[in-house]
Each structure stands twice: as structure tokens, then as C-alpha cells.
Amino acid sequence: MKRKISVHPTARRLGIILRAFLIVSLALLALAVGYVLYATRGLDLQGDSQLYETYSRSLTTRLYVSEGGFREGAISEGEYRAVLYDSVCGAEDRVWCDRKDFPRHLKDAFIAIEDRRFYQHDGVDWLRTARAAANAVLRLEGRFGGSTITQQLVKNVSGERAPTLKRKVREILRATALENRLSKEEILTYYLNVIPLANRCYGVGAAARYYFGKEPSELTLAESASIAAITNAPSRYDPVRFPEENRRRRDLILTKMAEYGFVGKEEADRAMQEPIRLDLSMSGGGKRIFGWYTEQVISDVTRDLTERLGMSRESAERLVYLGGLRIYTLCDRELQETADRYLSHYDAGDAEGGIAVIDPRDGALLAVEGSLTKKTVNRGQSYASRIKRPPGSTLKPIALFAPALKERIIHYASVFEDLPLEMKDGSLWPRNTPNVYAGRITAHAALASSKNTVAVRLYELLGSKRIADTLEDDFHIPICRNDGEGRSDLAPAPLALGQLTYGATLLDMTAAYGVFASGGVYRAPRSYLAVYAEDGRLLLDNPLREHRVLSEQDAFVMTQMLKEVVDGGTASSVTISSCIDTAAKTGTSSGARDRWMIGYTPNLLCGTFITGKKGAPSGGARQIRLWDDLMHRFHAPELSGTCEPGAFRMPRGVFRLPFCPDSGEAVGRDCLSDLRGARIELGYFTPDNAPRVACTVHTPILYDRLRGRFCPVPRSVKPSPFLFRASALRDENRRIPPGIEPLDRPYDLSVLLSDGDLPGS
Numbered sequence: 001m002k003r004k005i006s007v008h009p010t011a012r013r014l015g016i017i018l019r020a021f022l023i024v025s026l027a028l029l030a031l032a033v034g035y036v037l038y039a040t041r042g043l044d045l046q047g048d049s050q051l052y053e054t055y056s057r058s059l060t061t062r063l064y065v066s067e068g069g070f071r072e073g074a075i076s077e078g079e080y081r082a083v084l085y086d087s088v089c090g091a092e093d094r095v096w097c098d099r100k101d102f103p104r105h106l107k108d109a110f111i112a113i114e115d116r117r118f119y120q121h122d123g124v125d126w127l128r129t130a131r132a133a134a135n136a137v138l139r140l141e142g143r144f145g146g147s148t149i150t151q152q153l154v155k156n157v158s159g160e161r162a163p164t165l166k167r168k169v170r171e172i173l174r175a176t177a178l179e180n181r182l183s184k185e186e187i188l189t190y191y192l193n194v195i196p197l198a199n200r201c202y203g204v205g206a207a208a209r210y211y212f213g214k215e216p217s218e219l220t221l222a223e224s225a226s227i228a229a230i231t232n233a234p235s236r237y238d239p240v241r242f243p244e245e246n247r248r249r250r251d252l253i254l255t256k257m258a259e260y261g262f263v264g265k266e267e268a269d270r271a272m273q274e275p276i277r278l279d280l281s282m283s284g285g286g287k288r289i290f291g292w293y294t295e296q297v298i299s300d301v302t303r304d305l306t307e308r309l310g311m312s313r314e315s316a317e318r319l320v321y322l323g324g325l326r327i328y329t330l331c332d333r334e335l336q337e338t339a340d341r342y343l344s345h346y347d348a349g350d351a352e353g354g355i356a357v358i359d360p361r362d363g364a365l366l367a368v369e370g371s372l373t374k375k376t377v378n379r380g381q382s383y384a385s386r387i388k389r390p391p392g393s394t395l396k397p398i399a400l401f402a403p404a405l406k407e408r409i410i411h412y413a414s415v416f417e418d419l420p421l422e423m424k425d426g427s428l429w430p431r432n433t434p435n436v437y438a439g440r441i442t443a444h445a446a447l448a449s450s451k452n453t454v455a456v457r458l459y460e461l462l463g464s465k466r467i468a469d470t471l472e473d474d475f476h477i478p479i480c481r482n483d484g485e486g487r488s489d490l491a492p493a494p495l496a497l498g499q500l501t502y503g504a505t506l507l508d509m510t511a512a513y514g515v516f517a518s519g520g521v522y523r524a525p526r527s528y529l530a531v532y533a534e535d536g537r538l539l540l541d542n543p544l545r546e547h548r549v550l551s552e553q554d555a556f557v558m559t560q561m562l563k564e565v566v567d568g569g570t571a572s573s574v575t576i577s578s579c580i581d582t583a584a585k586t587g588t589s590s591g592a593r594d595r596w597m598i599g600y601t602p603n604l605l606c607g608t609f610i611t612g613k614k615g616a617p618s619g620g621a622r623q624i625r626l627w628d629d630l631m632h633r634f635h636a637p638e639l640s641g642t643c644e645p646g647a648f649r650m651p652r653g654v655f656r657l658p659f660c661p662d663s664g665e666a667v668g669r670d671c672l673s674d675l676r677g678a679r680i681e682l683g684y685f686t687p688d689n690a691p692r693v694a695c696t697v698h699t700p701i702l703y704d705r706l707r708g709r710f711c712p713v714p715r716s717v718k719p720s721p722f723l724f725r726a727s728a729l730r731d732e733n734r735r736i737p738p739g740i741e742p743l744d745r746p747y748d749l750s751v752l753l754s755d756g757d758l759p760g761s
Helices: 009-039 048-057 104-114 126-138 149-158 165-182 184-194 206-212 221-230 243-258 265-272 292-309 313-322 333-342 392-406 443-448 451-462 465-475 492-497 505-517 551-568 623-633 670-673 749-755
Strands: 061-066 080-086 326-327 351-359 363-370 417-419 439-442 521-523 529-534 539-543 546-548 583-589 594-600 603-611 657-661 681-685 697-702 710-711 724-729
Touching: 061 313, 061 529, 080 292, 104 149, 104 184, 104 221, 104 243, 149 165, 149 184, 149 313, 184 206, 206 221, 221 243, 221 265, 243 265, 292 313, 292 326, 292 363, 292 529, 292 539, 333 351, 333 363, 351 505, 351 623, 363 551, 392 443, 392 451, 392 465, 392 492, 392 505, 392 551, 392 594, 417 443, 417 451, 439 443, 443 451, 443 551, 451 465, 451 492, 465 492, 505 521, 505 551, 505 583, 505 594, 505 603, 551 583, 551 681, 583 623, 594 623, 603 623, 670 697, 670 724, 697 749, 710 749, 724 749
Parallel strands: 061 326
Antiparallel strands: 061 080, 326 529, 351 363, 351 603, 417 439, 521 546, 529 539, 583 594, 594 603, 657 681, 697 710, 697 724
């Protein structure tokens, strides 16, 4: 019989506690490992080395244009005739210095105040890190950080600065890897060359010249400590703006240097007695202001480096500015210089705006202007590609007319009522300005005169979801579906009248019109073709991205409808259309403060945008005049007879047919006897989207000259000189809101029969 072993209760409880402790410890360890794996996802420790090499070389990035144009694949085939367009040599004031250029006391000043155990740790000072973490929780001392010089170097080079645990974990791993790859002296040299030291100075070389007019090797102990003082808080310890703050920090550094044995106490005391004598004679010269096209390329390449190569934004910017890249752009130098010259004499007054010029055949951004005034800063807000505003009526062709044409909901001559809708509360919306309504109006005429009433009716036919999907998927215009605060674009005002919640950029809207200009294909706008590293490696290519939105036939029909905007619609003041085929659309929004004009000729697509700084820009339709003036200059060779002006080519499968503008149907016999004259127009149709039957709106009537009245046509009519044959418009199903009198109302059958008199008599 086995003896039963008894366990003391205390031992049992202790065992339970130990097992619980072990389980919790393992869980915490697993959690920590999991978090580290999450935090380091996508981290390329080997790829970081390129960033450090970029800093040490500080090479100039060059932008090229192709002389005589280009074609797709020209770079790889050697047919891009590269001509230097511009160079980018850094947005920072930075002078690279070798380790021999830094005096010992300069290095010691930074080590004393930033990382006194620099030569002992392996990239992370765990003791200081633990103290900083405990102090952050318990607030035992004044605020201080736990980052070593190596960690600070990683933060400055990688550009990752978010105050998160994830960033700290990544920083620690990067710092440890860096210590394994570089010596302490190499790390210190990189650090002294990249730290921000106020007034756009990056690195001690730039700071020594800016503040003291010296090379780093010529700095005194006091001057070295003064520069080291800046790095803790550049805006606070700037010796130019806050000399006393800088001096207090400088003296603290000198005290620490003596305490840690870097200098003798007497030497430190003598240095503390020195006043701060600044010499700003080498701080002038100003910084170079890049042109708008160069800045667009910088922005696009930086974006693609971050999105496609996974770089941080700060790292991508530094690579662009300092990495010696070769960027092959799509700029048309002649067009860009033409726009630059024009704006140099343009009186913007109280307005601002932008210009975008695109080749619809390949999406090439040929020229861009982010402002109508002189460019005075880099990285400013571009009214062409960064500022978003509601596009107003320029949204109608892409949101309403093109989708409705594509879905065969309308054709060129479809008839709508230019009448406001009667709301549930009895109000009428939308109203025309001025308060005049045509009544029956064709689709092409409604677009030409930008009828809001017809736009809302198209919105009801298409539905908000289909419109929003089309804008986002086909035309790449972002839509707000629900921002969590009750705002949404899924309503008539945003989608029918163009009052989008967040708006759109001029570049996005201009590119969207490329669908019409290119025969139905959307081509994403692009400012560059390829980016090569300094060693010749291809970093980025930017091939043509395109997809078909409309058939070639439907795109041509839309072009003809937009051509009428210029020939007699809201853009009839355009003059280049008398020489070259032109199609366009205007738009206003924000109480007429924002004015848009997007249009194209057979080979060139251009968008202009003007916004008033204090309300509507003076001078009315200034965006139209701006567009017309530019297009005249862009088409100087065609206008001077140097080359043949292009024309919109009608593709196979499009026919020009007569139709009745009151019904949108084929012309019937009674259409010719309308009291206003023969009701017949010519329009553009495809075989599957054209009028199918003869007009059913016109109906015959007789005017009895003896009685002075209209009367229906009896079954048999005897010839009589007193009877005048005419036709009227059927209106039995017509609903006209109260208080509205459409222009075609006098020609309705019920009105003529009840009134009797000839209209206008």
C-alpha cells in the first residue's frame, strides 16, 4: 500500500504563486516579442546605410528634360535626349566636415551634455534609458531624455520622430546595428554633420560659419560649447534670438566638461567669462527658390519614395535633396517658360490661383504654376496640386453627363425640363441665376449653359452611389462618403452642383478631362519618367498608367457638347476657338469666390483656377481670360501658320443627324411648322444611342384668321386662305412649379388654344 504524501498548505500556495508568476512572465515575454516583431515590420537595417552615405556625399540632384519631346520607353532605349533643366542641392544649409575638421573640445562638449558614456555603450545607454523612463512616470527630476548620440543620429537620419513606443523600439534596433557597422568616431562624425542647429543650419560645419564666421577647426572652447548648447532645443537656445538662454546652457556644458574631466576647471571658468561674440557675415546669401515644376517633381518623387519604397518622408526628402539623383522629367521647357513669362507680368490683384498643362496623349504634366504671384518660398501651398476647392460646374461633365451618356440614359439631344424641383416644404430648388428658365432643353444645350436644374435631374436618374463610384474609380476624384461628423458628398449639392466637401485639386480635375481629350482613356498625370541613383541604379520608374472610361465614340460626343460651351455657352468669350477646335467647361463655387476653367484643343489640355483672397475675384470670369491668353501663347506656332492647327477627329461609329430640339427625337413633319420656325438641329450620335422615332411632342393646329383663334385640326380641313397651319407642343403631362414661367410656355398647346392670339402679337 502506497503512502500518501501530504503537502504543506504554505508550500502549495507558494507553488501556485510561482506557476502564476511563470505564466505571467512568459505571457509578457511573448507579448514583448510580438510587439518587437510588429514594430520592426518593414524595417530595412541594411537599407539604412544608403542614407548615411547620402549625408557624407551631399551630392546634387539633377532634373532633365527631353529635347524635342519623348516617347514611352525612350530612356531605356536611349532616345530620351536629356538636357539639364534644373538642379537641387539641398533645402538645408549643410557643410560636410571630416572627423579631422572637428577639434577635440568640440566633440567633448557634445559628449558631455548629450551622452557622457558614449564610448562605453553599444548604441543604447540602458541605465540612462531606465532613469528617463522612471523619471517620466515619477517626475523625480527635471525633464530629460534617454537617447544616446547614436540614437539621436538614427532619429535625425531616418526622420522617424513620433513619440511612440514603436518608434523607440525601431530606433534601438537601428542604433545597435549602426554600432556594429561603424566605429565610434564615424558615428560621432555623422552626428556632428546632421544635427539641426537652428536657422536652417544642419551640422556643426554650417553652424560654425553661420554664427561665428569660422571653420569648425577654428572654434574656441566657449564657441564649441555655445554650438553644442543649441541642439537640446534649437528654437529656445538660438544664440541670435536668445543669447542669454544660449549662454546659460553653454555654461552648463562647460561645467559638465570640467566635472567629467574633459577640461580643467580653470579652463572652463575662463571660457565661461567669454561673451558670446557672433559674426553673421557668412550667414547671408539667402536660399534658392525653386520653380513650380521643379517643386512638383520634388513632391512627386518624395511621395513615390515613401509609398513605393517604404522610406520615411524625411528620409525620402533628404535623398531627393542630397542624394545625387538623376530625375528624367516630362516638363515641356518651352511651355513652362511661356507660363513663367506670362505670370511675371500678370496682375493677380486680390486673387490667387494655379495653372496645369497636360498632354492628354500620355498624361505628361507639361507645365505647372502653383501661384499667380511671384514665388517667394519653397514648399509653399500649390494652388495647382495641393489646394483643394469645390469644383462647381466643372464636375458636371465627369459626374453626370459622361456617365449618363455611357449608360445610355441620355444621348446628345435628350430633352429635360429646365425647371426647378418642388421640394417637400413647397420651396423650389435649384434656381437659375438669373431667374430665367428655358423649359424644354436638350442635354447639349443644358451643358453649354450649365443648367443646375438639369444637373439635379441627371443626379436623380443616376443615383448618388453610381455617381460617386464613377468619380472615384474612373476619374480619380476623391469623394467624402461619411466623415463621421455628419458630412457626406452623397447628396445633390455636392454631386450635381460640384460642392464637394473636401474639394479637388486643379491637377486632378484637369487630368479627369483628359478622358474626353484622349478619346475616352484616363491617363494618370505624371511629372517624371524615371529616377536613377547616383550609382546608376533605377530607383523609380513612372510608366503610363491608363484605363478606358468611355468609348472613343462617346468621348467624341462629349467633346462636341463641351465645344458648344465655348461656341455659345458660358465660355463664349474664348477667342482661340475661332482658329483651333476648342472644348471647355467653366465652374464657380464658394459663392463665386472660386472660379474654374478646364479645356482642351486636339493636342493640349489646360486647367486654370482663380480664387479671391477676400471674396469673389474682381473682374468677373478672370479664369477664362487667363486660360485664353495662355492657350494663345501655347499655340503660337499654329496661330502663326508655322504648323497646321489640329481638329477634333470624328471617329467611325459617330453620325451627324438631324433632331427636334423640343423632343430630342427625329424630325417629324410638324416640327417644321412650329411658330418659332423650323425646329431642326444637327447632333452627334452613335448607332445604339440616337433618336429612334419621329417627334411626338409637336402636334398640328390651325389658326383661324377670321376669329383670331387657334383651334385643333378637324378630321377634314377644306383649303381656306383664312386658315393658317402651324404646330404646338403637347403639354398634357407637363408640371410647371407655381411662379415659374418657362420661355417655351407660350408655344404649349393648352396655352395657344386657351389664349387664341399668336405669341408675341
